[in-house]
Amino acid sequence: MYFMKKTEGNVKTLDESKRRYQTTLDNIPGMVFRCNYDSDWTMTFVSSGCYELTGFTADEFINHRHGLYNDLIYPDDRKFVRDTVDASIEDQDHYELEYRIKTRSKKIKWVWEKGKYIKDIEKDTWHIEGVILDITEKKSAENKINQLARYDLTTNLPNEHYLEEFLERQISVTDNKKFFLAIMAIGLSDYSKIRTTDSKKNIDKLCYITGRNIKKYLNRSDFLAYINNGVFVFVKMITRRDKLKFGLTLEKITHECTININEHSLYDYPIKLFAGISIYPDDAKSPASLIESAVETYKRQKKSVHHGKNYAFYSKVLHDKLKKELIIEKSLIPGVNAGQFYLVYQPIMDLQQNRIHALEALVRWEHPIYKLLSPDYFIPLAEVARTINTLEEWIINHAINEFSTYLLPIYKSLRLAVNVSANHLLSEHLATIFTQAISNNNIDGKSIIIEITETSITALSNNNYNLQYFSSNNFTLSIDDFGTGQSSIARILELPINEVKLDKSLIDQINSKKGQKFIIGILTICDSIGLKVIAEGIETKAQYQFLLEHGCHFGQGYYFSKPQRYCEIVKFIKKNKN
Numbered sequence: 001m002y003f004m005k006k007t008e009g010n011v012k013t014l015d016e017s018k019r020r021y022q023t024t025l026d027n028i029p030g031m032v033f034r035c036n037y038d039s040d041w042t043m044t045f046v047s048s049g050c051y052e053l054t055g056f057t058a059d060e061f062i063n064h065r066h067g068l069y070n071d072l073i074y075p076d077d078r079k080f081v082r083d084t085v086d087a088s089i090e091d092q093d094h095y096e097l098e099y100r101i102k103t104r105s106k107k108i109k110w111v112w113e114k115g116k117y118i119k120d121i122e123k124d125t126w127h128i129e130g131v132i133l134d135i136t137e138k139k140s141a142e143n144k145i146n147q148l149a150r151y152d153l154t155t156n157l158p159n160e161h162y163l164e165e166f167l168e169r170q171i172s173v174t175d176n177k178k179f180f181l182a183i184m185a186i187g188l189s190d191y192s193k194i195r196t197t198d199s200k201k202n203i204d205k206l207c208y209i210t211g212r213n214i215k216k217y218l219n220r221s222d223f224l225a226y227i228n229n230g231v232f233v234f235v236k237m238i239t240r241r242d243k244l245k246f247g248l249t250l251e252k253i254t255h256e257c258t259i260n261i262n263e264h265s266l267y268d269y270p271i272k273l274f275a276g277i278s279i280y281p282d283d284a285k286s287p288a289s290l291i292e293s294a295v296e297t298y299k300r301q302k303k304s305v306h307h308g309k310n311y312a313f314y315s316k317v318l319h320d321k322l323k324k325e326l327i328i329e330k331s332l333i334p335g336v337n338a339g340q341f342y343l344v345y346q347p348i349m350d351l352q353q354n355r356i357h358a359l360e361a362l363v364r365w366e367h368p369i370y371k372l373l374s375p376d377y378f379i380p381l382a383e384v385a386r387t388i389n390t391l392e393e394w395i396i397n398h399a400i401n402e403f404s405t406y407l408l409p410i411y412k413s414l415r416l417a418v419n420v421s422a423n424h425l426l427s428e429h430l431a432t433i434f435t436q437a438i439s440n441n442n443i444d445g446k447s448i449i450i451e452i453t454e455t456s457i458t459a460l461s462n463n464n465y466n467l468q469y470f471s472s473n474n475f476t477l478s479i480d481d482f483g484t485g486q487s488s489i490a491r492i493l494e495l496p497i498n499e500v501k502l503d504k505s506l507i508d509q510i511n512s513k514k515g516q517k518f519i520i521g522i523l524t525i526c527d528s529i530g531l532k533v534i535a536e537g538i539e540t541k542a543q544y545q546f547l548l549e550h551g552c553h554f555g556q557g558y559y560f561s562k563p564q565r566y567c568e569i570v571k572f573i574k575k576n577k578n
Contacts, residue, residue, distance in 0.1 A: 046062065155208050184235075329381050341364065363395050389427060395418065460495065478501055
């Protein structure tokens with residue numbers, strides 16, 4: 001009797017354990033399973049959660065639909081699932097994976113599965129036990145985050161991060177012997193102008209329309225991304241034969257897209273597309289370098305006034321040149337602070353009085369990488385980089401200090417010529433720099449000649465603050481490089497100009513009859529309206545004598561002296577001041 005009661009108690013306890021176990025299984029938000037390790041994942045047990053997950057009942061899985069779960073796995077994911085499970089079984093380890101299934105209602109769901117290879121000791125068989133959970137909402141949230149991280153919201157195109165990922169994958173599978181990757185940066189010509197003058201809404205619309213037009217020319221395997229500032233990057237796999245004719249294809253794309261974009265344009269000036277092409281593996285190996293090379297080429301082509309076509313292939317020679325220019329631009333201000341710049345002085349002679357008239361201060365740069373650099377090279381770069389004002393401020397202060405300290409005491413009537421850029425002339429700060437410099441060195445404006453390039457006077461108005469300051473403080477104003485620009489004598493007469501400096505290219509024409517007549521004409525006109533003339537670049541005795549005989553006031557060039565440091569030019573002054 002005791003044993004019967006004990007047995008009944010054990011049965012009740014066992015039933016209660018089974019009930020709790022079943023309740024636990026039924027409340028798991030997914031599907032607990034056991035299946036055979038066969039080609040169909042034949043189920044031998046599934047929990048009731050399978051219905052909510054798949055739309056099929058446990059009974060259908062086990063008794064009626066052999067291989068049902070294998071059919072539910074999304075076709076593109078089946079090999080991945082099989083390979084992952086096989087690898088875990090080989091390692092005698094559990095597995096975890098995410099994949100897609102197609103439910104009874106044809107809805108696609110993302111699931112997470114964790115399982116392990118188990119041996120049934122009683123039956124001496126092996127099977128898989130695990131759990132499958134619905135992670136569709138989690139995956140959807142991840143996809144949205146991924147969309148934000150990898151796509152540009154304005155154009156709905158992949159962004160630069162996604163572009164680099166794509167290129168990384170493409171490079172890993174590209175056969176260099178048969179195929180190349182063409183990376184094309186395609187951009188809007190006037191984007192910077194549009195960005196400063198138009199609303200974000202219109203700019204976004206323009207970028208969207210541009211991307212949509214370029215996208216029309218994509219094949220299935222091509223890739224188009226939007227990186228920034230009106231620049232799109234189009235990636236295409238091409239053969240060696242395609243490489244030769246691809247430029248023409250790209251020219252057609254940019255030309256036709258330009259027409260379509262202007263049909264929808266919000267602007268009263270035409271929008272143009274330009275393109276730069278880099279090729280893997282010829283031009284670069286890494287995704288970032290390929291993109292940079294293509295964008296650099298696009299920018300160069302867009303700026304070129306003689307482009308003739310709207311696309312260009314990357315060139316290493318030009319790349320090295322631009323790389324050097326970029327280094328120069330970035331190192332100019334640090335170079336000024338580090339004392340890498342110094343001044344040299346070239347005499348300007350009074351031809352009629354046969355004595356020294358002035359010294360022109362010229363800057364030199366002893367660069368730590370590129371050694372001695374000519375101002376003809378780095379001054380234009382400083383103007384583009386907008387660092388010219390800082391450099392000129394250093395030149396003005398150092399030149400006036402060296403002039404007043406070492407040179408003026410030797411020859412009291414000596415004058416100093418300083419070059420000033422057009423950009424600086426438009427800044428009222430320039431007058432303050434000169435005021436402080438001449439005050440600190442106890443000299444006045446009569447000792448200073450301001451040289452202005454001929455091309456810059458077109459940007460100056462009659463009421464320019466700096467010109468008025470120089471004129472009222474007895475500075476001499478001289479037009480440099482005269483004869484090379486577009487200015488006229490009439491324009492010079494409108495401004496308080498005292499001198500013009502004939503460019504060396506004109507002086508080189510003295511050997512020809514036509515050149516002689518032209519120079520005589522300039523000398524005659526300038527003399528009649530009270531303008532002094534300086535001839536620059538005198539290198540021969542014949543040039544000197546011609547200019548002297550025809551009344552040229554001043555001359556400068558290697559015939560008299562090369563530019564020298566102040567300590568050397570002192571000797572020249574002492575020798576020639578009388």
